[in-house]
Amino acid sequence: MTNPRLGFAGVGKMGGLMAARLIEGGHPLIVFDANDRAVAPLVKAGAMRANALADLAAQAEIVFASLPTPDVVREVALGPGGIVESATTKLFVDLSTTGPRIARIVAEGLASKGITAVDCPVSGGLAGARNGTLALMVSCPAIAYEQLQDLLTVFGKPIFVSEIPGAAQTMKLANNLLAACAIAISSEAFVFGVKGGLDPKIMCEVFNASSGRNTATLDKFPRSVLPGTFDFGFSTALAFKDVKLCLDEAEALGVPTPVGSAIRHVLGITQAMFGPESDFTSMVRPFERWAGVEVRSPPMVLNEAEQ
Structure with a gap:
């Protein structure tokens, strides 16, 4: 994927800092969050605002997500208007902590539509997200990891765990x-x-x-x-x-x-x-x-x- 269009769903405390690093790195970014106040500083920094999750998914080839609970991750990935309905998105990179069972459900659901799920929980707190020093645990097909590795280094140090869905969780x-x-x-x-x-x-x-x-x-x-x-x-x-x-x-x-x-x-x-x-x-x-x-x-x- 050459210069893929990037999207970011969930730009709260952690997600907002990670999205900001993508913008600072010169990557054009589309962002969506249910909280408009979370989106505003990123738009000011140069991001495009998506009016709905479906709008983001329709434009972004790679969608990052940083979400609070497993249920929200499943809804964003597989629910109505979610990533699963996108004809554009090729990679869904979940930076949240959901547990392996939800990761497997998301991976299976997206695979049925030709979308690859990348399980990528992070560790390092707000300071790590702000400074780009997070540890990123990654499980996905090896070819997807190769495509994403340079982008993931914007956030910190990616470590490939396994090709098994949910292993990083x-x-x-x-x-x-x-x-x-x-x-x-x-x-x-x-x-x-x-x-x-x-x-x-x-x-x-x-x-x-x-x-x-x-x-x-x-x-x-x-x-x-x-x-x-x-x-x-x-x-x-x-x-x-x-x-x-x-x-x-x-x-x-x-x-x-x-x-x-x-x-x-x-x-x-x-x-x-x-x-x-x-x-x-x-x-x-x-x-x-x-x-x-x-x-x-x-x-x-x-x-x-x-x-």
């Missing part, structure tokens, strides 16, 4: 389970240390120089918990959704998840106490309340590799 759910687990267990450790009189900044330094090091101690705690900003950029509701999807898929495969079940419980408590739109780094806050301490310190200076 399985990879993403496993990753997000680990990420949530790191925050939960780090929360327990930090609260324990602070209650015992330790400085959380010093704790972080020790963890990151020793065997306790993980993604939460390296990034999420120094960036969003120690300064008390809780602004890493991923909501508790989305983290809960992803962990629940992972556990549902694990159950279907007959894989026991006692630790994952505990993480889902902690996320459920966090959501109940601080709301679904709270940042998922707020997982530390129930532990703080129960222990009567706060894990706070002046913001730590991150080196360039951590930013």
